[in-house]
Amino acid sequence: METFLQQLINGLTIGGFYAVVALGYTMVYGVLKLINFAHGDMFMWGTLTGWALLTTVFASFTDMDVIAILAASVVVLAFIGVMGMTIERVAYRPLRSAGRLSPIISALGAAFALQAVARNVSDARWRTYPEGLLAELPNVQLTGRVSLSGLQVLMLVTCAAVMIGLYLFVQRTRVGTAMRAVSLDHDVSRLMGINVNRIISLVFFIGPALGGLAGLLIGIYYGSFNFTLGWVFGLKAFIAAILGGIGNIPGAVIGGFILGISETMVVAYGPDIGLADASAWKDAIAYVLLITILIARPTGILGETVAEKV
Amino acid sequence: MALLELHNINTYYGNIRTLKDISLKVEAGQVVTLIGANGAGKTTTLRTVSGLLRPRSGEILFDGHPIHRIPAHEIVYLGLTQAPEGRGIFPTLTVQENLNMGAYSLGGDRGAIEANRERVYELFPRLAERKRQLGGTLSGGEQQMLSIGRALMARPKLLMLDEPSLGLAPLLVRAIFETVQAINEQGVTVLLVEQNARAALRLADYGYVLETGAISLEGPAQELLHNERVRHAYLGEV
Amino acid sequence: MNEALKRLPRPAPWMGQLALLLFAIALPYMGFMDRSRTSLAVFAGVYVMLGLSLNIVVGYAGLFQLGHAAFFGLGAYTAAILSIEHNITILATIPIAALVAGGAAMLVSKPILHLRGDYLCIVTIAFGEIFRIAVTNNAFGITGGSNGLFGAGRPELPLPWLSPVPEIVLVLLLIGHLLLTQRSGPVLQWGGAGVIALAYFLLPPLAGHDQVFVISMAMGLLAVAGVAFLRERGLDWRGQVIGLLVIVILFAAFGAARGDQLAASIDGNLDKYFNVQDPVTVLGVDVTPVAFKRDARPYYFLVLGFIIVTIVGMRRLQNSRLGRAWLYVREDQLAAEAMGIDTTQVKLIAFALGSAWAGVAGVLYASRFTVVAPESFNFLQSVIMFCIVVLGGSGSIPGVLVGTLGMVVLPELLRDVGPTFLYEGAGPFVILALILGGHLLSARDRGQAAVIETGLIGAAFFVPPLLLGEPSLYVIGLLMALAMIIVLPLLRRRTSNALPWVAGALAAYALVMIVIGSQFGQDLEREISAFRIMDWRDGLMGVAMVVMMVLRPAGIIPERRKGIVMSAVAEPSGAGPAVAVQQAT
Numbered sequence A: 001m002e003t004f005l006q007q008l009i010n011g012l013t014i015g016g017f018y019a020v021v022a023l024g025y026t027m028v029y030g031v032l033k034l035i036n037f038a039h040g041d042m043f044m045w046g047t048l049t050g051w052a053l054l055t056t057v058f059a060s061f062t063d064m065d066v067i068a069i070l071a072a073s074v075v076v077l078a079f080i081g082v083m084g085m086t087i088e089r090v091a092y093r094p095l096r097s098a099g100r101l102s103p104i105i106s107a108l109g110a111a112f113a114l115q116a117v118a119r120n121v122s123d124a125r126w127r128t129y130p131e132g133l134l135a136e137l138p139n140v141q142l143t144g145r146v147s148l149s150g151l152q153v154l155m156l157v158t159c160a161a162v163m164i165g166l167y168l169f170v171q172r173t174r175v176g177t178a179m180r181a182v183s184l185d186h187d188v189s190r191l192m193g194i195n196v197n198r199i200i201s202l203v204f205f206i207g208p209a210l211g212g213l214a215g216l217l218i219g220i221y222y223g224s225f226n227f228t229l230g231w232v233f234g235l236k237a238f239i240a241a242i243l244g245g246i247g248n249i250p251g252a253v254i255g256g257f258i259l260g261i262s263e264t265m266v267v268a269y270g271p272d273i274g275l276a277d278a279s280a281w282k283d284a285i286a287y288v289l290l291i292t293i294l295i296a297r298p299t300g301i302l303g304e305t306v307a308e309k310v
Numbered sequence B: 001m002a003l004l005e006l007h008n009i010n011t012y013y014g015n016i017r018t019l020k021d022i023s024l025k026v027e028a029g030q031v032v033t034l035i036g037a038n039g040a041g042k043t044t045t046l047r048t049v050s051g052l053l054r055p056r057s058g059e060i061l062f063d064g065h066p067i068h069r070i071p072a073h074e075i076v077y078l079g080l081t082q083a084p085e086g087r088g089i090f091p092t093l094t095v096q097e098n099l100n101m102g103a104y105s106l107g108g109d110r111g112a113i114e115a116n117r118e119r120v121y122e123l124f125p126r127l128a129e130r131k132r133q134l135g136g137t138l139s140g141g142e143q144q145m146l147s148i149g150r151a152l153m154a155r156p157k158l159l160m161l162d163e164p165s166l167g168l169a170p171l172l173v174r175a176i177f178e179t180v181q182a183i184n185e186q187g188v189t190v191l192l193v194e195q196n197a198r199a200a201l202r203l204a205d206y207g208y209v210l211e212t213g214a215i216s217l218e219g220p221a222q223e224l225l226h227n228e229r230v231r232h233a234y235l236g237e238v
Numbered sequence C: 001m002n003e004a005l006k007r008l009p010r011p012a013p014w015m016g017q018l019a020l021l022l023f024a025i026a027l028p029y030m031g032f033m034d035r036s037r038t039s040l041a042v043f044a045g046v047y048v049m050l051g052l053s054l055n056i057v058v059g060y061a062g063l064f065q066l067g068h069a070a071f072f073g074l075g076a077y078t079a080a081i082l083s084i085e086h087n088i089t090i091l092a093t094i095p096i097a098a099l100v101a102g103g104a105a106m107l108v109s110k111p112i113l114h115l116r117g118d119y120l121c122i123v124t125i126a127f128g129e130i131f132r133i134a135v136t137n138n139a140f141g142i143t144g145g146s147n148g149l150f151g152a153g154r155p156e157l158p159l160p161w162l163s164p165v166p167e168i169v170l171v172l173l174l175i176g177h178l179l180l181t182q183r184s185g186p187v188l189q190w191g192g193a194g195v196i197a198l199a200y201f202l203l204p205p206l207a208g209h210d211q212v213f214v215i216s217m218a219m220g221l222l223a224v225a226g227v228a229f230l231r232e233r234g235l236d237w238r239g240q241v242i243g244l245l246v247i248v249i250l251f252a253a254f255g256a257a258r259g260d261q262l263a264a265s266i267d268g269n270l271d272k273y274f275n276v277q278d279p280v281t282v283l284g285v286d287v288t289p290v291a292f293k294r295d296a297r298p299y300y301f302l303v304l305g306f307i308i309v310t311i312v313g314m315r316r317l318q319n320s321r322l323g324r325a326w327l328y329v330r331e332d333q334l335a336a337e338a339m340g341i342d343t344t345q346v347k348l349i350a351f352a353l354g355s356a357w358a359g360v361a362g363v364l365y366a367s368r369f370t371v372v373a374p375e376s377f378n379f380l381q382s383v384i385m386f387c388i389v390v391l392g393g394s395g396s397i398p399g400v401l402v403g404t405l406g407m408v409v410l411p412e413l414l415r416d417v418g419p420t421f422l423y424e425g426a427g428p429f430v431i432l433a434l435i436l437g438g439h440l441l442s443a444r445d446r447g448q449a450a451v452i453e454t455g456l457i458g459a460a461f462f463v464p465p466l467l468l469g470e471p472s473l474y475v476i477g478l479l480m481a482l483a484m485i486i487v488l489p490l491l492r493r494r495t496s497n498a499l500p501w502v503a504g505a506l507a508a509y510a511l512v513m514i515v516i517g518s519q520f521g522q523d524l525e526r527e528i529s530a531f532r533i534m535d536w537r538d539g540l541m542g543v544a545m546v547v548m549m550v551l552r553p554a555g556i557i558p559e560r561r562k563g564i565v566m567s568a569v570a571e572p573s574g575a576g577p578a579v580a581v582q583q584a585t
C-alpha cells in the first residue's frame, strides 16, 4: 500500500508534466486542427535554454537558486513563446488553406530544424543541470514511509497552477472565449471582429511558453537531458492530449495524469505480474493506451462524438 | 451618399467568376433586400462586403470609407455586422458567451456590453431564458434569434442578414420578419438576403434581384412585388 | 503562350519515360558511379519502392500513415529470420514477407480505419513505435534485440550479362513490342520485331563484342523506341518499311563507327568491377553464380526490375475501379458512401496492399544489406517515406521518384561534400542556379516581375564576393539570396511595387558587406571551413521541408487527377461539397 502511494505520487508528478505539455498540443489543435509536431522540441528547447541560463548567466546565483530559477523561467517563457509564434508565422500560416498533408510535413520539418540546432548547441551530448538546485526545499512526510520531495511538491503545485490558470483564462476572459470561438469557426469569428491571426499567434505563444516552462522544470527534476528529449516526451504528451479528447483542456490534464500514472505503475508492478523487463517496454505503454482508448472511444475520454469529414 | 455602396464588384472562387460587376446601394435607415435563386451569389455578395472574400476588382464604400481592402475583423469596428448563412452559432459556447463574442469589437467595455445584451434580451426574451444553455442545443428558431442578436451586439449601423427565414416554420418566419422591422425602426439599416422573396419585398424599401452573379433587376420593393418577371420567377405566380 | 509555340511538336510522354529507363539502365556504368554510390542507388531504389507503396495509402486513398517503416521492417525481419534460421533462399521469402506485412496491416488497421485523419496519423505512429520497441526488446526472442539480425543470405543470381538473362530480356522486349504495336499493322509489328532482334543479336557482334549484355539491351531498347516513333508518325506501309530500314542503317553505322570503343570501355568497366570468374555451364547454359557481396550492380538491376513492375502495376491500379473508389474516398468520404462504395473495405485494401508491398521492399533491403536492425525502421524512416510521397506530390508516381532524390539521395550525397563546396569551384553557382530556377518556376505567373525578382536574387548573391574579392563570401551571398526569396513575397504583399525597396535594401546591404568583409573576411573563411555539414543535415532537411511545402503545397509534381475531381465535385448541387473541399482544413 505504501509503495503504491509512493508510486502514485511519482506518477502524478510526471503526469503533471505530460499534462502541461499536452495543453500546448491541445490548444494548437483546437485553433488550427494541426498536430504541432514541433511542440515537443520546443519543450526540449525549454530544457536547453534553462540549462544554458543556469550554467552560464545565472550560474553566479547559486546561493539564491530560487531567484536564478525564477529569472530563468521568465526568460524561458518569453523565448520559447516567441519561438512558437515565429514557427507559426513561418511554417504554418502560409499553409492555412493548403489541405491537411502539407502542414504535417511542414511541422515535422520545423521539428527537425529545432532538433538539429539544439544538437549542435549542446554538441549532441548529455547535459546536466547544476547540482543541488532547490535541494533545501523541505520534504513532505505523508505517512510512515511515503513522502513527497520538496521538488515534487513544487512541480505539482506549478503544474496545477498553470492548468488552473489556463482553464480560468480560457473559460472566463474575453480573449479566452475568443480563443474557443476561433477553434470552432474562423470565418464566423472574423465576423465578430476577432482578429483570428492574432488569436492564433497568442495560442502559439502560450502553448510553447508553458511547454518550455515544463521543459525547464523537468530539467531541474531529472537533472540531465539531451537534444532527443523532446521527441518522445512530446509524442507522449500529444497522446495524453488525445486520450483526454483533443481540443479540450481538462481532457489534456486527465490524459496527462492517466499516462503518467500508468507508466509508473507498469514499471513498478510489471515484474510482479510477469513482465520481467517492464521498464524496457515503458515507452510502449503510451501507445498501447492510445490504441485501446481510441478503439473504445474514437474521440478520447472527454471528446465530443462529432462526425467530421476526413 | 448611401451608407453602403458597391461599385462593379467582381469576386472569384479560384478561376470561376462568381460575382459579375455587381453595383448596389443601401441608403441609411432603409431595409434593402437582395433576392435570387440558389447559387445566384447572394451569400458571396455578403461575404465580399464583410471582407471574408476579396473582390478581384471593384470598390466597396461603407459610410464613405473604402473597405474592400480592410480585413474582415476590422470592418466590424466600422459598424457593419452580419448574421451569416447557416446562423454560425458557436455550438459549445453558451448563449451569453455567443452574445459577448458579438460585442468583441467593443473591447472590455462591460457596461456597454451589458446594456446591449439587455437590449437583445428584450428583443428576444427566449434568449434571456436560455442564457446559460449551450448554443448548439438551441432549436433552429432560437439559433436564428441568437445569430441576429449576436450581430446586434456590436451596435452596427448596417446589419446584414443571410436568409434568416431558412428552415423555420411559417409562424416563426413571421416573427423573425417582424423583429427585423423592429430593428430597422430602432435606426439600424438592414441588408436582407432572402429566398422568401414575397416577405422580403413586403418588408423592404428597395430590392435587387441577383441572377447568376449579376444584378438583373432593381427598384423600389413595391414595384418589384408587382413586376411581371419577379412575380413569375420568384413569387411563384403564373 | 503564343500559338506558334503551342504547335511545335511536343515529345510524347513515352519518350520521356523511355529516356528515364535508358538512363536508369546506363546509370551503374557511368564513370562517377563507384561502389558506394551504386550501393546508394540500390538503397534509393528500395525507398522508391517504399514511396510507391506508401503512395497507395497516402496518395490514392488519402489515409495518413506515419508508421510505414513498421511494415517495411516486418518484411525485412521475416526475410532475415527465414533465411538465417531456416535457410530459405532469401528472394523466395518475398511472398511470405508480403503476406506477413499485408496480413499484419489488415489486422491492426481494421479497428482504426474509421478514425478521422489526424487520429489515424497518431495511431499509425503508435504502431510504428510499438514495432520498434518490440524488435528492440527482442520480442519472442527472434529479433536479435537492438543489434538486430546479421547475415541474412544474399541471393545468388546469374550475372546479368551472361546467358540466359539477356535472352529473357529480349523475349520481354519482344513481347512488349508486340503488345504495343497490336493495332499498327503487320509491317510495323513483325518487321519491327525483326529489327529489334537484329539490333539485339547482330549489332553487338558488329560492334566488336558478342557477350556484352548491356549493349544488346540498349540496342534492343533503342530499336523498340525507334519503332514506336515510326508508329506515331502515321506512315503508310511504304513509309514504315523505309523507316525500319533507316533504323537498321543507323544502327549498323553506329556499330561500325563507335561500337568497339563503347564495347571496350564497357568491358573495362565490367572487368574492373565484376572480376568475372570462369563460367559454369550446365547443359550449355551459363549459370555462373556470383556472390552478390562483391558488387551492388546485380541488386541494382533486381531492384530496378521490381520498381518497373511496381510502376506498371500502380498505373493500372490508378485507373482501375478500385483506384477510382480510392479517389472518391479521398476527396469526399460521405459522397463515396452515398455512391455505394464500402469505404472501410476500400481503405483496408489500400492499407494491406501498401503494407504488403513495403514488406517486399523489406526483403530487397534485407537481402542487399544483410543486417536488419531496429534503427532502420524507426519513426524517422516513416517520416522520410511520408515526405517522399507528399513532397513529390501526393498520388503522383514521378513525384515519388523526385521525392526519393530529395529525401534519400541528396542528403547522402551531402556526406561527400565538404564545407568548401559552399564557396569553391562550381558549388555556389550550382546552388544559385537551383535557387534561381526554383524561383522562376514558382513565380512564372507574374511575368516580367518574376524575371526582375530573379535578377535581384542573383544580384544579392554576387554583391558580397564581387565587392570584396573574398570567395568565402559566396556563402554569405547564398544566404542573402535565400533571404531575398523569403523577403520578396512579404514585400510583394505590403506594397504594390516592391522593387525600389528591394533595390534600396540591396544597396544598404552592399555597404554593410564592405564594412564587415574588410574586417572579418579571413575569420569567416576559417569559420566556414570548420563547418561540418553532416551535423546540420537533418536541420537543413527540416528547413527544406518547410520551404518546399510553403512554396509548393501540393508537392513538386502534383498529381494531375486531383484538379479534375475537385472541379467535378465543385460543379453541381450548389455550395455544399465545394465548400467542404475548400474548408477541409
Ligand SMILES: Nc1ncnc2c1ncn2[C@@H]1O[C@H](COP(=O)(O)OP(=O)(O)OP(=O)(O)O)[C@@H](O)[C@H]1O
Binding pocket: B013, B018, B036, B037, B038, B039, B040, B041, B042, B043, B044, B045, B085, B195, C570, C574, C575, C578, C579, C582
Ligand atoms: N467556397 C466556394 N468554392 C467554390 N465555389 C463556391 C464556393 N462558395 C460558393 N460557390 C459557388 O458560387 C456560387 C454562388 O454561391 P452563393 O453561396 O453565393 O449562392 P447563394 O445565392 O447564396 O445561394 P443560396 O440561396 O443557395 O444560399 C454557386 O455557384 C456556388 O457553387
Ligand SMILES: [Mg+2]
Binding pocket: B042, B043, B044, B085
Ligand atoms: Mg446563400
